[in-house]
Each structure stands twice: as C-alpha cells, then as structure tokens.
Amino acid sequence: MRDGSGSDRSAGGDGDDGRSGRRLRLGDLAMQLGVSTATVSLALRNSPLVAAETRERIKEHARKAGYIYNRSAAALRTARSNMVGIAVHDILNPYFAEVFRALEDQLGREQQVVLICNHRDDVSRQRSFVDTLLQHRIDGLVLCASVGTEAEEVNALVDAGIPVTLICRDVTGVRAPVVRGDDFLGGLMLTRHLIGQGHRRIAMVGGRRATSAGRERNLGWKQALGEAGIDAAGQVDIPELMTQADGRDVVPTLLAADPRPSAVFAFNDLVAYGILSALRRHGVEPGPGMALGGYDDTDGADSRLPSLTSVWNAPEVIGARAASLILRQIGGERVTDEHILIPPELRIRESTPPPPPES
Template structure:
C-alpha cells in the first residue's frame, strides 16, 4: 500500500477488484453487485478511506482552502469567541472556516468530521465531545490531515493540543476567595468525566491546601457546564447542611447561572455569596455584578490554535505539539472584593 493518504488504487488492491469498480462503489452506482459492494465498503472502512467529493467533482490536485472547526457546545459563548479568533487567522491566510457544533454527541462528531473530510479540509481544530477516544483521530492522522485539539485534551491522540493552565487558574481563584475570609468554598458545575473538570478540580484542591482549608467532598457539585447547569448546581449547594459562602464555577456560563439561582433565593452575588467564573467571556465584564473570573482569552486561544494549524499545513506535515497557555485571575465585583465591612458567614 502507498504511504500517506489511502487511494482508490489501495482499495482496489486490497479488495481484489479493479479501480473502476471501486469508483463505481464510491459513486453509488447500481452496476456493482451487492456482494462486491459489501466487500469494497468493508475494505474502505478498514483502511479509513474517505471519499473526497470536492476533489472528484473539481478534479483538483491542489489542497483545499477549507479549515474545519468542531466544538462541543456552541451555545456557550466561549466557543463563539474561539471561532472568531480562528477566523481572524485563517481568513488572512486565504482560507474559509467550516464550523460545526456536536452538542456533546460522539455520533454527530463523527458525521461532521467525515463530511468535512469529503469536502477536502486542509486541517481541523476541534474541542472534542465527551467520550472521544484517541482512536477517533487515527483516520485523520493516517491521512496526513493536521489536527489541533483545543480546550479538551485526549490522551494518546498523537495530534497537537492547545490547552489552558486550568490547574493554576483554579488554584489562584481559591487563594483569592480564602484571602477574602471564606472557609466553605464550593466547586460548582462541569462534567466530572472530562479532563478539564479533573484539572480544575485539582487546582481547586491545591488552592484549599495552600490556604490550610480542608477538602469537603459535599462541596463538589457537578452539573452541565451551562447557565442552566449553574442554576441547578447552586440549588443543590444550598441544600448542604453547612452551606458554602463562595464558589469557584467550572466556567463563566455556570457562574452566570449561579448568579441567577442566588437571585431566585433573594441572595445577591458578591454581597451574600462570592462567585468566581472561568474563561472571561465578553459578557463577564458587563454582567451585573461584573464577574470575577479566570481569564483564558477565548479569541486569543482561537488565534493561537489557527496559527499552530497553519504552521503544520504550510510545513506539509503534522508534527504534534502540546501548548499550555497561561491564565490570570481578573478580579471584579461578583467575588465581593472591595466591599467594606463584609462579614462572610455560613448560611443556615
């Protein structure tokens, strides 16, 4: 078999049929009997071949000018900002961006990636859906398509990654809350089966340990990493016998939901309960109260991911690189900093 991309000739050789027969199968022609069609399709699956419809229609020999970007939750404004950052770079390089949302569905993710490959994408930037495994990237790696993972990493994927220093950011946030006098600090929101949750929880525990505070399992309340998830998380946290007085939220979307949930209980974020988010999306600065959060710079992350991808495309090879971006705590009003004579106490 030829090295690099799998070709129609490779399929024909492995299936023991002619190149023209393989082409007819790819085109869905009724001229091929079902037994032969099944055999060819089995080989196509085994070798990870994807029919490039754009190439077939246009007879192109040059690579496309299309970059695929796949995210797990486009309802979270973080990913919209990330996509804007990607577009800034790819547009100036003469490429267009194909954006797709998986909604955390593995099946949907596989469908959109297959469709993007059919249209001849030159590279892929992806924040993978929950449950994605390293094996899901094998066909892309085998075909030489550069891939950059963002936000979520997949161990053993053998592709490039651009992540944030989640652990450090969470530790900084907890240190700040402890410095304000809080002793019962919760960690709210996020799916516990994701690497990002794991890293931020480790940072949360680091911050507690550094402040000499005990870790309490009941103060870890997982939920969907969304505004609705934040409302649910704070409602559950308020049922704890010894309530928290502050929370580090998995992301800004959860933090906004926590603020909504507090107000529903006639509690004011920043005055009656301290809230810190994670990401620093555009709305964080204009929220009321303005959200204290760990700045990840979503647009900047998108630009860096696109620059890394373009570097690999231009080099003609996908040498995996792992980059971890720095973060910083941005202190605003939602954590209660700067309030005079604020006495934090456990709610009963």
C-alpha cells in the same frame, strides 16, 4: 459534484450497476454496503482510517460490482479545498465565539473557509461531522474533542496526512498539536483568591470531569483547598453542569447544603451567570450573600451586577495559535509534538468579597 439522483460524480470510479446501464458511483457502493461514501473512498485508497477487515470487504465488493477506481479523479480530490473544519461542544458559549473569531480572522487571511460543528459532547455526532468533512476534502480540522474521543481515532486522521489541532481540551495519547489554557493553574488561582478573602466553605460547581478542562480545574480547586488545610471531601462538589440553565437549577441545592457554602467556583461563566440570577430570585444577594467566581472572562462579565470575578482563558490567543498550527501543517510541515499551555489571568471584581462575619 452530484447528478440529479444525488450520486457523486466526483467519486473517481466507474462501472455498470447492472440494472440501468448507468455508471456505478461511490454513493451506490456505500448504499449497498451500508457505510458512508467517505468510508468507501478511504477504503479504496487503502487509508488506515478504515479498519483492515472493513477495507477488504469494501474492495472485494467493488471488484465484484465491476467498480474501477479512477486514480486521476482521485488525484483531483487530493487538491486543496481551502476549507477547515472546527468542532466544539457548545457554539452557544460566548467563549467559543471569541475563539472562532480569532481562528476565522487568521484562516481567512489565507483564503480558508471555516466549517463549524456543534457536537454537544456526543462522540457519534462528532464522528459523523468528521466523516462529512472528509467527503468535502477539508484541508484541516480544529477539534475541541467530545467526551469519549479515543486517541486512536484522532491519530488515524494524523497518520492519513490530515492536519489536526486540538483546542481547549487535551486527549491523552494524541499525536497532534494542542493549544489550550492552563486549567489547573486557573482553578488554583481562583480558589486561592477565595481562600485569601476568608472563605472556608467553597463549592465547586460544574465541569465534565471526563475532559481535561473539567478534571484539571477541579484538581486546581482541590490543591488550593489542601494548601489551606481545608478538606475538599467536605465541600460541595457538583460535576457535569455546563450551561446557564444548569447554574439556575443548582441554586436550591447550594442553599440547602449544610453547611451552606459562602463561595462558589463555577466551572465557566455561563454556569456563574445562571447562579447569579437564581440567587437573587431566592433572596440571596450574589457577592455579599454568596461569593461567586466564574471562568473564561467572557464578554459582559465586567458589566454584571455585581461584576463577575473570572479567570481569563485567552480565547484570542488560543484561536490564533491553533490557526497558525493548522496552516503550518497544510503547508506541509509535520507538527505533532507541540503542546501549548496559555497562562490564565485572574480578573478580580465585585462578586468575590469576604464572607460576612459569623453570627
């Protein structure tokens, strides 16, 4: 609770600020030290989330300022908040809307409120969100980790007793449960389908290769090409694209390639939708003129013209399993070694016909 000046009444400590005679708050210490309120609170509780040197600096400053840490108030802060944070890189992607729905349904049945952050693959934004959640005493964190996330920072949360579950993206070395689709297998299945249709020039478009999803879908594409004796190095491979706008913008590059791809594996449905609309504007009919496959099988993929072949990536299953893992941890169970890979399904539709006969 905050008073009229914005200071934190639930800080759990008191002292005289030496100027107005009012009690010193955590927020005052944080301002004086140039750190967050959560960092001060964690340091005073000897949390491993704060580096040892920073911890000692904060504690020394608190002692000199006459701040007394109130352990009774601190005990109140360890009570359940009934809030779970969820952080992903793109809340505008309909795939994550489906994941959220499953998470919210199951967490809601246990009276948990969901707080959502869109970190946009900015690791500093993700860290700020987590810091804010710690201030609000969340019961747990569901994280689709940003590019640049270090295993150590997630493990520090785990070691501090905060329930954490990773979704959709893995981070090597993290000691927290993970629930995601088998991206390698999905990439393999879609590419094998395109090869089976007779395509030999298959572009891969999109995916942040610093993430497990981007890297493994690309590896599945390369493996399928290698099985068919097709050199992946000779194919169009354009990383990093993630949105419909990216898909629209890449079409001139695809059409100018020599030789031009006869098929495209889009990293996700959003990129595929952008490609589909832009191909028509350039006079190329999606499907017959250039086959196109997407990933995630989001709502509406089957009603496009042509309907989009896509890899179903189990959003409801991932959301429900992640919610279950978080609730188990909130209930006191230690869960660190569960790595759940959900098998994908290839859903074949009109957008991936065989290539036209060579002239």
